[in-house]
Amino acid sequence: MLSRNQFNVLRSLLKKSGSTQRDIAASCGLSLGTVSTVIASLKELGCLNADGSEVTEEGLRSLKPYQVDNAVIMAAGFASRCAPLSYERPKGLFRVRGEVLIERQIRQLQEAGIEEIHVVVGYMKELFFYLEDKFGVHITVNDDYFRRNNTSSLYAARYFLRNSYICSSDNYFTVNPFDRFVYETYFACTYSDGPTDEWCVETGSRNRIVGYGVGGADAWYQIGEFYWTKDFSRRYMDLLEEEYDDPEVADMLLDAFFARHIDELPAYVKRYEQGDILEFDTIDEIKRFDDKFVDNMDSCIIDNICASLDCSEGDIDGFEQIKRGNTNVIFSFYCKRKKYVYRHPGKGSEQIIDRYNEAFAQRKADDLGIDGTTVAINPVEGWKISRYVEGCYDFQYHNEADALRAFDLMHRLHAAKVQCGWQFDIAANCALFRRLAEERGQRSPFRIDELRADVERVYHFVESDGVEKVLCHNDMCDSNIIVSADAVCAIDWEYAGMADPAYDVCSFIVGGDHTHEQVLHLLELYFGRSLTPAELRHMYGSIAVVSYHWLLWGIYRQSVGHDAGSLLYYWYRYAADYSKRALALYAPAGRLAII
Structure with missing residues (x-):
């Protein structure tokens, strides 16, 4: 040695x-x-x-034991802070100063004599496939990218890790940091003058990392590539294999997992000058480095904004992702000092949403003053620009005043008795969601078949009540109700159509976690009085049918990479509980297979 x-x-x-x-x-x-x-x-x-x-x-x-075997480039993530451009392509495929980020990195690796390169992809994976033919790299798909952090990309590449560089596809190296021979495991680091929220290192003898955590000041922090020796790779991956199914590990960065086992994983610091390695977290950071960046990205989203607001690319800034919405991805931005919201259709939404129907309902809602935020909507491509509501706050299900304001919106919508040419066919939707999920191999953790039999009977009874159909929103959950001190509006009319008004009330109820007593109280708030037995059984049955509908929707959305989280449990619980409550109130009847 x-x-x-x-x-x-x-x-x-x-x-x-x-x-x-x-x-x-x-x-x-x-x-x-x-x-x-x-x-x-x-x-x-x-x-x-x-x-x-x-x-x-x-x-x-x-020198042979120190020769680099390969490189693994992680390119699976979504890069939400680079919205909206990351909605159209992964950040590693951004073109900065005339070069695609990941292509520049691959060329730098190959110039250093490293020919075996593995690219781990997930989000919009198909856009990376051309790299195989263009550069001879190997593509590995990380199917867990949307539910786990980047330890899942390491796990997907576990059989390739030896003497390996581990890189992020979105790093920009102003100098080529790669070499054919490397002595020991290292983390690339640069110095922060002042505070930083990056992963900071504390070093001991011979620059070994003895402390590693988020945040610090006047400190060395990790940025850029990692290099792992065979022994380090083997030990790290052995530990990750042992703990991969630990719920605490699911959301861990590779940095956090290293910090968890820092005493068992000897690693050292390689120090770089400031500016040698660049990491772009936001579009504004890239624009400061490359003032032609947005102009050269050929972004349909930017083009849509410019055409709708009669502006140029330079008039648009302040992009910020909004952590709301399950069917779509949404961000806010400024144009000429005014704030707007852009809705970009989520992956797979074209299979379940009729955008022409949505546009019709959206315009009616604006006319009725139930929404009124729409600036532009495109039924062909599914995007929408809305006025940003200043001073809005998170809707509170358990705030009675907020609930009454939401119910007032529903009463005004239903009383208008707007007619349109399509039904919100909840039974057909259920069949569609179930089929799409099955086609993608998504299996439900819930006892869907048992639940389905009860909901089929409930649906028959609810429909037999003969309630008049009117234009309904059909997704009146908290994320679709915007409230401020002096205004309330219902947004996102994607599921609107002729339906039982109970569907609006019940979609509101099943969007949050309520006890049975709280459900009764909400129903009485909506009706303004106690319910008759006929009304009560109809509302219980509608809760069961609506929650079952959204449960199947959530299972389908998981199959295309969107996690509905705790809502899946709420919907299952509502469907199971209220189907039994409704059946106990309705007269016994045979099964009718509709859903």
Whole structure:
């Protein structure tokens, strides 16, 4: 095994044979005396020729254990902070200063002599497939990218990790950091003047990392590539294999998992000058580095905004993702100092949403003053621009005043008795969601078949009540109700259509976690009085049918990478509980297979 100084001198001479000892000292950061001593020891080992100017075959054999085997580039993530451009392509495929980020990185690896390159993809994975033909890289698909953090990308590449570089596809290296030979495991780091919220390192003897955590000031922090030796890779992945199914690990970055086992995983710091490695977290950061970035991205979203608001790319800034919405991805932005919201259709939404129907209902809602935020809506492509409601706050299900305001919206909508040419066919929707999920191999953790039999009977009874159909929103949950001190509106009319008014009330109820007593209270708030037995059984039955509908929707959405979270449990619980409550109130009847 070579000492660190022996390795550095050999590598320096391998890069430039015939170098003087002064040249070697400068490139390795060693004193002339140390270089002279090291060269003498390498000649004794037969690693250098007689005059110490060239690496011998024995020297190459000595370097072999330190040769880089491959690189793994992680490119599976969504990069939500780079919305809206990340809605159209992954950040690794952004073009910055004339180069695609991941292509620049692949070229730098290949220039360093690293030919085996594995790219781990997930979000919009198909857009990366061309890299196989263009650069000869290997594509690995991470199917867990949407439900786990980047430890899942490491796990997907676990069989390739040896002496390996581990990179992020969105890093921009102003200098090529890669080498054919690396001595030990390292984390690339640069210095922060002042506070930072990055992963900061504390080092001990020989620059070993002894402390690693988020945040610090006037500190060295990790940015850029990692290099792992075979021993480190094996130990890290053994630990990850053991703990991969631990719920705490699911959302962990590879950094957090390293920090969890820092005493078992010896790693060191490689220090870079500020500006050697760039990491772009937002579009504004990229624009500061490349002022032509947005112009050169050929973004349909930016084009839509410019055409709708009669502006140029330079008038648009302040992009910020809004953490709301399950069917779509949504962000806010500023144009000429006014704030707007852009709705971009989510993956798979075209299979379940009729955008022409939505546009009709949206315009009616604006006319009735039930929404009124719409600036532009495109029924062909599914995007929408809305006015941003200032001073709005999160709707509170358990705030009675908020609930009454939501019910007032529903009463006004239903009383208008708007007619349209299509039904909100909840039975057909259920069949569609179930089929789409099954086609994608998505299996439900719930006892759907048992539940389905009860809901089928309930649906028959509810429909037999003969309630008049009117235009309904059909998705009156908290994320679709915008409230402020002086205004309330219902947004996102994607599921609107002729339906039983109970569907609006019940979609509101099943969007939150309520006890049975709270459900009764909400129903009485809506009706303004106690319910008759006929009304009560109809509302219970509608709760069962509506919650079952959204349960199947949630299972389908999981199949295309969107996690409905705790709502799945709420919907299952409502469907199971209220189907039994409704059946106990309705007269016994045989089964009718509709849903």
